[in-house]
Amino acid sequence: MAFRRIDLTPALRPLLLPSETLLFVQDAVGLYEGRYKVPNFQNGSAYLTTHRVCFVNNDEPRKFSVALELKDVERFELYIPFFQNGFLKSSPKITLYLRPSNPSLLDSRDRSTSRSPTYSPIPTPPRSSTPLQSAALNRQWICPICTFPNPFPSNFGHLAPIPPCLTCGVKPNRSILDAIVNSHTPAKHQNGISDDSILQAGIQRSKNACPRCTFENDQALRNCEMCGEVLSSHPIDDPSVARPSPSRDESPAPRYLGSVPAGEQIDCVKLSFRGGGEKPFHEKLKGAMVQRKWLLDQAPAVPAITSGAANLTLDPRESEASPRTPAPTERIVGVRGLERQNLALRMNNQRAIAGAFEDLEALMSRAKEIIALAENFATQLADNPSLANSDAREALSQSAAMLSLRPTDFTVTKDQISSSSSLSLYHAELARSIADFLADDTRSILKKEGGAITLVDLWAVYNRARGIELISPSDLESAAKLFDKLQLPVRLRQFKSGLLVIQERNKTDEKVAKSVVAWLDELSDLETRDTIADNKWGKSVLAKDAAEKFGWSIAVAIEELEMVEERGELVRDTSFEGVRWWKSPWYISE
Amino acid sequence: MANLKDKSALPAYYPEFYTFPPFYTRQPNAASWSSQLSQWRSFILAYCRAHKLWRLNLADTMETDLFYNKSINRKLPLPTIREVVDDLVKSSNAEWLSSEKSIAYIYWRTPEDFASQIYSWIDETGQKGTVLTLLELTEGDNTTQQEWYGMDQTMLVKCLNVLVKKGQAQVFSVGDDKGVKVW
Known part of the structure; x- marks a missing residue:
């Protein structure tokens, strides 16, 4: 079958492809192949994206998570049982009928890979593309x-x-x-x-x-x-090359498929919605199947304006290949030709920008192009020494940076979550998306903040990254409280004063204490080497110093130092200059 | 005492923590505080003993070397001093003069210790059975070498009361003066 194992983000959501966007999430979903329930795939969340339907098992997400490419789906049906609360209870289901696989492909593959006559890890190439x-x-x-x-x-x-x-x-x-x-x-x-x-x-x-x-x-x-x-x-x-997964043969879904009675052709997959939510899922699926976003990947972007703008921004090959290319009738060479070419290019860029900002829809569809344009302008600006106006340069490069934030990767909105499931699913998804956001290597937000970020700061940063569909502070708090339950790589921590901070899970108090004490030792070593006077008490620090050293905010630094004090490894010295922290001479480590 | 600024000249009874700035801040951590407290207790007792201080007026002594290290510009705040003295009172090393807790007697030996010292001195000098005035005990020429020399009168009475309870002494008033007879 066309199921494939998928990669998950650290927060156990499906890893989206570059141009893929999440459309809908529904929990309490089970999976059927043909008429049969698939073991291990009976309690999970279904993620509908523009490209795929993903299933993530609740208990063992790393093992039992699969995806079905929408391009392999021929049609789909919504089934709502008549007596939903009756004696014979049956959950509403969405059936996805698959395109019949290419027979020649099948024959050649089944001997080498699997017992199943229907097993084909390679979906057929999309027909409608060129x-x-x-x-x-x-x-x-x-x-x-x-x-x-x-x-x-x-x-x-x-x-x-x-x-x-x-x-x-x-x-x-x-x-x-x-x-x-x-x-x-x-x-x-x-x-x-x-x-x-x-x-x-x-x-x-x-x-x-x-x-x-x-x-x-x-x-x-x-x-x-x-x-x-x-x-x-x-x-x-x-x-199969693009997604190297050496253990594919052992992956649970295909193996089960192998045990389906021989001769029975499985041509459909069912999603059973035990917790409701089938209708919005169906709606979104319908939309996704109509839009066919996956086709855009192969297409050379929006045709209307690419011709000229792409000339500057995208791969020159691609732009030359587009129909406009050669105008053999008027061939002008030399400097004049170059000038003419430049002029045309500018005109096209102008058109691209004007067109893109006409309405939001167009902007989104041309986002790629506009980002490339903005980046190009930024580099041009930086290269140009005559432009001394640094403000403008900054503004431009900033707007370029803002554009490249790609908010969609991290966005979960309420309308992606069915109304039938409780608010907690929304919060859980939000928690996952925040965890992904924090774990994202390209931003390294947590690292920049020294491994801990206050909830307030996170709220600001996260909402800025989202740009639209902002979340409320209370939603953030509820989501953060779920970190532990969902076993995400970050955790919410409350300091004595009530300050809420989000930390990497592996950053325990001991580790922090150890690093702080080691730092103080190091400082006093330097001190005794530099000065002749022997100061047997070592060196003291202010919370500000700790904040600078570890990249914490001041509030976090104070809390962390107090935490270490609580452990007895630091002592404080309160004077009118402020609170200085010393390594405790009284501390006896166990 | 004269040149306290020179750290090396500190008398031996000064604890090493005297120059440690956090020593002058009440530590919120319980374990740290108990260590700090015991350091302060022994320092106060040692200091009073070296200086023959019998009563501590907290407001006055705050500014003295006991609670104020001028070289590092740190002083123990008054509430913390009270807390330390309170702890001394608990172990009967001190006694508040009044409920305002501004003046305290400091017993760098317990009343029992003093009582037995006085008893053995009277015994050694063969003065059992004779009546001694309290002034004779604390200010007399014969007692200058004794530890209790210069002791506050009220404190002395407390110490002698230990003997009275044991039935080894009797305290009575002679006009304004008080006398004691030990047997």
Whole structure:
């Protein structure tokens, strides 16, 4: 079946793909394959995203979490039992009918991977996309005159005009382009026809030799390290490479599938909504299936304006490949040509910006483009020495940074949670999303704050990252209180004074105390070395010093020091100058 | 005493913590506080003994070297002094003069200790059975070498009362003066 194991975030939510967004979450969901309940997949949360339906088991999320790509779903049905509270109780279900798998693929795979006749870890490629075009985008032809690798024309055909080389302007011979078309297509067909060819493809893939320069690249690379040629075993063409999961064969879902009575074709998957919430899920699913966001990944972005704007921002190959490219009638060369080109480019950028800000919908769909534009402006600005106005520069780079915050990754909104389930699910999801937010390596918020952040600060930072759909302080608090229950990598801690702080789970009091005392020891070592006078009491510190040293906020520093004092390892010295902290001479460690 | 600023010149009965700034702050931590408290107790007793101090006027002594280390500019605050003295009272090393807790007698020996000392001195000097005035005991020429020399009259009476209870002495008034007879 098309179920795949998925990666989870540290907070045990499904790891979303770059362009994927979460649409809906529902707990108390069970999974059926065909008519059969799947063991271990009976109590979990269902996550609906723009690309997938994910199931995360409540008890052992790391083991029993799978996803189904929406592109493999042909149609779906909502089933609501008539007597929901009657004698024979049955939960409402949503049935997802899968696209029939490609038979040739199936035959070749089942012997090598699984007992199940229906097991196919590789979903069929999306039909509605235009594979030829997307493949053409990544192809190149090499100019025989100047050896520049030009992008393959997207509209190549027998009648289409042949574009000239981008650098030297000489049209290539048609046979060169034909050779490229021929060299690529057979390679595509080879994939998965017989066992032998698979074996060979596997060997070939394992080495990942470049078709142009024959350099053996690492498997993970998409382009050749040497010459930049697109490698044939492109991860998008073959998802099994894109998601290396060596233990796939042992993964629970497929194994169960193997035990389904032979001859019975499983063509549908059911989600059983024991806690309700099937209707909003159905609605969102309908929306997702209509929108088909996954197709956008392959498409070269919004066509209306990409033509020019992309020229500046995106991969030049891609933009050249778009239909506008060659205007062979008016070819102007030299400085004037460059000027003309620049002018056109500016016009297009202008259009892109004007179009994007027309309404929010458009902005979202063009977000990528606008971010790229903003970044580009920022670098241009930074490079330009004549622009002494640092304020403007800062503002621009800041807005670029704001744009790249990508709030959607961390957002859980109330309307993603069904109203039928209690508020606690919302809080649980919120807690998970906050934990993800804090654990995100690119931001390293906790690290910047010295491993502890006050609830107030977190509220501000988190809401800024969300940008829209802000959360209330009370929601944050309720969510934070669930950290422990959900076993997330962060925990909520209340200091003596009542100050609430969020900390990494592994940051225990002992560790903090140890580091503080070690720091004081280190300071007094320095002190005795520097000065002749022997100060047997060592060195004292203010809370401010500790805050600077460990990156805490002052409030956290005071609380942490008091915590260490509570343990008896520090003593305080209150004077009119403030409270100084000393290592305790009275402390006897157990 | 004259040059306290020089740390090395501190008399031996000064505790090492005398120069430790946190020593002058009441530690909130119970374990730290109990160590600190016992240091302060022994320091007060040792100090009073060295200086032959019998009664401590807290407001006055606050400014003395006992509670005020000028070299590090730290002094023990009054409430904390009270707390320490309260603890001394508990172990009968001190006694409040009044309920205001501003003046306290400091017994750097317990009344029992003093009583037995006085008894043995009277015994050694063969004065059993004779009547001695209290002034003779505390201010007399014969007792200058004794530990209780210069003791406060009220305190002396308390100590002698220990003997009275044991039936070894009798205290009576001779006009304004008080006398004691030990046998």
